[in-house]
Amino acid sequence: MIEPTETESASSSDQPAAKGFFGRLRNGLSKTRDQLATGLGNLLLGEKEINESALEDLETALLTTDVGLETTEAIMSELTDRAGRRELANMGALYQALHALLVQRLQGVARPLSLATRKPDGLPKGIFFVGVNGVGKTTTIGKLAKRYKTQGLNVMLAAGDTFRAAAVEQLQAWGQREDIPVIAQAQGSDSASVAFDAVQSAQAKGVDVLLVDTAGRLQAKSQLMDELAKIQRVVKRLDPEAPHEVILVLDGGVGQNALSQVKLFNETVPLTGLVVTKLDGTAKAGVLFALASQSNDAQQVPICFIGVGEGVEDLRDFEPEEFVAALLQSDDVA
Ligand SMILES: Nc1nc2c(ncn2[C@@H]2O[C@H](COP(=O)(O)OP(=O)(O)OP(=O)(O)O)[C@@H](O)[C@H]2O)c(=O)[nH]1
Numbered sequence: 655m656i657e658p659t660e661t662e663s664a665s666s667s668d669q670p671a672a673k674g675f676f677g678r679l680r681n682g683l684s685k686t687r688d689q690l691a692t693g694l695g696n697l698l699l700g701e702k703e704i705n706e707s708a709l710e711d712l713e714t715a716l717l718t719t720d721v722g723l724e725t726t727e728a729i730m731s732e733l734t735d736r737a738g739r740r741e742l743a744n745m746g747a748l749y750q751a752l753h754a755l756l757v758q759r760l761q762g763v764a765r766p767l768s769l770a771t772r773k774p775d776g777l778p779k780g781i782f783f784v785g786v787n788g789v790g791k792t793t794t795i796g797k798l799a800k801r802y803k804t805q806g807l808n809v810m811l812a813a814g815d816t817f818r819a820a821a822v823e824q825l826q827a828w829g830q831r832e833d834i835p836v837i838a839q840a841q842g843s844d845s846a847s848v849a850f851d852a853v854q855s856a857q858a859k860g861v862d863v864l865l866v867d868t869a870g871r872l873q874a875k876s877q878l879m880d881e882l883a884k885i886q887r888v889v890k891r892l893d894p895e896a897p898h899e900v901i902l903v904l905d906g907g908v909g910q911n912a913l914s915q916v917k918l919f920n921e922t923v924p925l926t927g928l929v930v931t932k933l934d935g936t937a938k939a940g941v942l943f944a945l946a947s948q949s950n951d952a953q954q955v956p957i958c959f960i961g962v963g964e965g966v967e968d969l970r971d972f973e974p975e976e977f978v979a980a981l982l983q984s985d986d987v988a
């Protein structure tokens with residue numbers, strides 16, 4: 655069983671831990687930043703003229719951090735054109751242009767999940783968390799529950815993962831620690847029934863936000879995906895607008911497979927947002943850019959949160975400016 659932990663995340667590189675909220679994000683992204691640094695080194699030469707090999711190094715760095723072919727090509731062609739037109743005088747200007755382009759690519763897809771109050775109709779907001787096994791669903795719920803409670807909201811949790819041994823206890827441990835009620839049934843019971851009970855109870859108790867955990871499932875297993883659709887159908891009997899959010903949790907380390915997870919989950923239960931966790935454990939945090947550039951708009955799901963460590967503080971609203979600054983190690987945001 656995985657117990658909730660307050661442990662501060664260890665920095666993933668040997669650099670001394672930077673202080674403050676931004677420093678924590680920077681530490682969390684250090685593996686990807688180190689990977690990018692090999693290609694960015696030239697760009698930090700400032701006054702030096704832009705040359706072919708610097709552009710090639712940059713392209714390689716973007717690809718190796720999983721930014722994806724499409725996005726890398728788009729960024730490189732824009733930078734090369736502008737350099738060709740002499741709009742970018744030197745490496746320093748190229749660096750600034752890259753920074754701006756990266757932020758621009760992410761801006762449209764960032765959507766903080768603001769939860770000031772419950773819904774205007776007085777019903778609780780139901781947020782469902784779905785995703786493949788072990789990506790961080792339950793932990794994300796625990797972290798968010800704590801955050802919302804601190805904001806003064808009346809929070810309830812639902813242990814919809816009735817499949818994995820100890821999954822119920824894992825959520826209950828979070829509930830106990832934060833003094834938040836958890837609706838649960840025995841392992842093996844019907845998860846749609848747990849969700850139904852939870853929505854009913856949340857409505858009766860005037861809860862503001864109900865966070866519903868679900869079992870991990872592979873996106874290709876149709877039987878398990880049908881179960882998600884059933885949970886959704888059942889809660890609609892109590893509130894036709896429920897679930898108000900369906901959040902897909904993705905492990906940032908899986909690279910381009912994240913795109914297939916978004917596609918297949920979205921086909922079963924229309925997703926309203928993404929959480930990308932474990933970015934501290936990977937040098938491939940560039941996958942956020944790939945997620946942001948789904949060529950088919952129907953699959954474009956906004957990114958709400960990123961996870962850069964195991965501590966409660968390490969689940970962060972996804973803010974493109976801050977994210978890019980932390981990746982490129984510039985001092986624009988501090
Ligand atoms: N380093 C790091 N670890 C994380 C992050 N988010 C979650 N984890 C860890 O990932 C592990 C799995 O998390 P869970 O929350 O149990 O994942 P889950 O998706 O609920 O797993 P299943 O219910 O088995 O499908 C735990 O050890 C978490 O502490 C993160 O952003 N960074």
Ligand SMILES: [Mg+2]
Pocket residue numbers: 791792793815821867868870
């Ligand atoms: Mg879980």
